Amino acid sequence: MFKPGKALLAVLALAAPLLAGCGDDAGGNPNELRLWHYEGPDSAMGKAWDAAIKEFEDTHPGVTVKFEEKGFEQIQKNAQMVLNSDEAPDLMEYNKGNATAGLLSKQGLLTDLSSEVTERGWDKLLSDSLQTTCKYDERGVMGGDKWFGVPNYAEYTMVYYNKDLFARHGVAVPETFDDLVAAMDKFVAAGVTPLSLGGKEYPAQQLLYQLALSKADTEWVDNLQQYKGEVDFHDEAWTYGAETFADWVKKGYVGKDSAGIDAESMGVSFMGGEFPIMMSGSWWYGRVQSTVKFDWDTALFPGSDLALGSSGNIWVVPEGSKNKDLAYDFIDITMKKANQELLGNSGGIPVAADPAAITDEKSKHLIEDYQTLVDRDGLAYYPDWPAPGYYDVLVSATQKLINGSASPDEVLDELAGPYEENLANVGG
Numbered sequence: 001m002f003k004p005g006k007a008l009l010a011v012l013a014l015a016a017p018l019l020a021g022c023g024d025d026a027g028g029n030p031n032e033l034r035l036w037h038y039e040g041p042d043s044a045m046g047k048a049w050d051a052a053i054k055e056f057e058d059t060h061p062g063v064t065v066k067f068e069e070k071g072f073e074q075i076q077k078n079a080q081m082v083l084n085s086d087e088a089p090d091l092m093e094y095n096k097g098n099a100t101a102g103l104l105s106k107q108g109l110l111t112d113l114s115s116e117v118t119e120r121g122w123d124k125l126l127s128d129s130l131q132t133t134c135k136y137d138e139r140g141v142m143g144g145d146k147w148f149g150v151p152n153y154a155e156y157t158m159v160y161y162n163k164d165l166f167a168r169h170g171v172a173v174p175e176t177f178d179d180l181v182a183a184m185d186k187f188v189a190a191g192v193t194p195l196s197l198g199g200k201e202y203p204a205q206q207l208l209y210q211l212a213l214s215k216a217d218t219e220w221v222d223n224l225q226q227y228k229g230e231v232d233f234h235d236e237a238w239t240y241g242a243e244t245f246a247d248w249v250k251k252g253y254v255g256k257d258s259a260g261i262d263a264e265s266m267g268v269s270f271m272g273g274e275f276p277i278m279m280s281g282s283w284w285y286g287r288v289q290s291t292v293k294f295d296w297d298t299a300l301f302p303g304s305d306l307a308l309g310s311s312g313n314i315w316v317v318p319e320g321s322k323n324k325d326l327a328y329d330f331i332d333i334t335m336k337k338a339n340q341e342l343l344g345n346s347g348g349i350p351v352a353a354d355p356a357a358i359t360d361e362k363s364k365h366l367i368e369d370y371q372t373l374v375d376r377d378g379l380a381y382y383p384d385w386p387a388p389g390y391y392d393v394l395v396s397a398t399q400k401l402i403n404g405s406a407s408p409d410e411v412l413d414e415l416a417g418p419y420e421e422n423l424a425n426v427g428g
Helices: 006-019 044-059 072-083 098-106 114-120 163-168 177-189 202-213 218-226 236-250 256-260 263-271 282-291 324-335 337-344 361-375 390-403 408-426
Strands: 032-037 064-069 091-094 153-162 277-281 296-299 309-311 314-316
Touching (some): 044 064, 044 337, 091 098, 098 314, 114 324, 153 163, 153 361, 163 296, 202 277, 202 390, 236 390, 236 408, 263 282, 277 282
Parallel strands (some): 032 064
Antiparallel strands (some): 153 277, 153 309
16 A cells, blocks of 8 residues: 655645645636736736736626635645646746746647747737746757747835835935945944845845846846856855855844745835835735825835846746646736736736836836836846755755854855756756
């Protein structure tokens, strides 16, 4: 009798919530489009995609959309297992990059969308920089020749400020990097932890990468992300990032308990007015815009021409989808101007909206800062993209910097090993 080992049982336990609700006919009903995504209902994407569901059902009589909201972490960890089974949805939002969409395309788990992209003109709506994360080569490396995903929004990271807390403590909202450090020092002196941060998931690793990016350039990014040249994890940029991160923890800019805080708790704490600063992505923007009661603002990370960012997560059609044509029709609706403009006026960054149709002032500011990054070639992707499983490596490494259980030099060694192993596998 077969008895699954502990490792397999653990994986199955993680996948169980992702598979919940899937029946024997999963994906097999021609009058049902099974859709998975992980955007909250208050987010710009959630609002736009809810509208897309309504339009889809109106224009496809007799067809219903069976939407299942999944967590980012669920899909991040279990997509490969689910897409390699009969339980795959017809259409899903998935993370872009070599370690995620690239890996699944290499394994034959995603549909090649190239002909559909050309036929429907989606390629005409996306700039070259946005197309990079949609297309992969036979190694699963982004920037390839085949389309495996389509984004209908873009994203980047920034600094969020609670201006009421700044005013209450007599601290000026920063304009330069030195201003930012000085402001955090003042908050610490007043007994206030400046940064809301989550070390249990993606936020802390993104801060580490942003600090490194402030000493990097586009060639450095291309070498790391697309294997175009030598990568040294003990170079000036990575060393500065790790040492500065550790220094910020020592100075009290980051709470010692943040190693156990997830992204949701980080965002909720900031939106609840508990912290003056949050460094995270535009995916929070619509939610902040619609929920917070205090005076707030955002700015690009000071002192850096580069910031984390790219196209948004991409629509992918699993190779096992039984309703691919319906999936393509849904993607098409999200690329239309009406849906793009709704997204843009709800605090998102549309890829194909008429700029004049974005009337909300906060949304205009978001989009203008994004355009500033694009104009200076400042979108530097994300740190977990280069290698499969690298997300967890980065979570562990940044938690050690927060806990002080490893030195910056040791943490950089930890980052180098899996990267170099993967580089050998892809033939970089």
